[in-house]
Amino acid sequence: MTISEEVESWKVGALAASTGVTVRALHHYDHIGLLSPSSRNVAGHRLYTTQDVTRLYRISLLRRLGFPLEQISHVLDDPDWDLPAAVRRHLVDTQRRAAIAAALCNRLTVMADQLAAHTTSPSPDQMFGALEEMTMLDSSVHSTTTILIYDDLPAAHEYVVRVYGLTPGELERTPDGTAVHGEVRAGEQVIWMHPAGDGFRSPRDLGGVTGMTVINVDDADAHHARSVAAGAVIVEEPVDQNYGVREYGARDPEGQLWFFHSPLD
Template identity: 50%
Template sequence: MKRHGAGGETSDVAKVGSLAAATGLTVRTLHYYDEIGLLSPSARTAAGHRLYAADDVQRLYRIVTLRQLGFALDEISATLDDPRWDLLATINRHIGRIDHRLGVEHRLRNRLAAISDTLTRDRHDIDIHEYLHILEDMSMLSTTIQRRIPTIVYRDIAAAHEFLTTVFGFEPGRVAQAPDGTVYHAEVTAGDGVIWLHAVSERFRLQSPLALGASTEQMSIVVEDVDAHYRRAEEHGAEIVYPPTDQPYGSREYGARDPEGRLWSFLSPLT
């Protein structure tokens, strides 16, 4: 709709109902975003109805994109107000995700077309691997579960982030700080995925191995050269649990602990 300004000019605005319909969000969700200060409309009608301008809709695009990337609402709020936010980079990243999905869909279509041609010629000896490839592509297109994000708990997130990037060579990601400088969330990238570093929490019964005196899980990371990675970790003073060893299940791996006692294994496939 058009809203008339004081000087008679008009500007494009959207009511909350039409914005909800266009985005697939509920009106209740948009009201909630307004209540917590995440997305407040630029104007209201005389009757108090919310009116969203172009800048508001752009902000909503950023919110929806970050939600799809796995960010929590408090993290999104901090990111949106970061002056270093790069809209172009975000759009390009969004394009990259769409291109990846289109590539998988194209590959899946070609596989199905090839099987269709085979069956048309009255041949029914479809290789089992073809079905496995099809199922794999279908799982990649599933919208039920879109992404996995391992989350591991640390007493000192800042120190853990420094250790994982310096000693284990993970790519550093964002580090979120409270106003008093305390780090309450951090991220590292390990190969094809991100790992979240979470603070201990009595509410959710999340504890560091340092407090428990034991580790209840183990992270396994595939590296290009396990022996080179081992030497790097050893040179940086990591606690080595066992040196590179050829395992009967087809990998060469070694184990090391981080400063809070969590066990990590690094491995390379045996060729």
């Protein structure tokens, strides 16, 4: 198959140079069927279109979020995938990193001016701040995002906010009203809520869980009392653990396990 001259396209080397994704990685994506070029020219060279570039962006974003390659194809083929929402979330993360970089730049400017003027040496607080910001920028691992699967996304979103006291985030819907993404927060921790679909099942459907969400709270007993009053299903009453926390467990209506703990004095 050939591609018309009117359609913008890139050979594999040009795409690699423009995106920073290696030619080897692009060949591997093609080999496993994750990203195959839409066309080839008369010489048989791979030609990637704008649609392919969009798919590559989605692949790179999902890899940044920690998805393994074998799961990415399921997410990409999900008809409820919302590219605008993904770009917005990517923008928020990039803005956060830009703010850290700007703060570090300002701090280093003050330190450099002090040293150049021979007036004073940078204080320990300045050094601590610079080290913290450097670590936040340089670490290859910056944060974690938990993703939980639900059959009824709006009901689950309402439940964990009302019963567990989590901070509500956005609940995104398609034009026909179908919920396709939900977010809640536990402090700085973001928890995403994804609709069940091909390759993604709610614990209620599976008949068991393979993980749990653990959240640190100020007072496990007070949080337990609040949750019970709101109708929580408790699977473990508050108990002192030998690893230094007091902890209780709960199960939400679709079978996800939640544990809440606070440090022992």
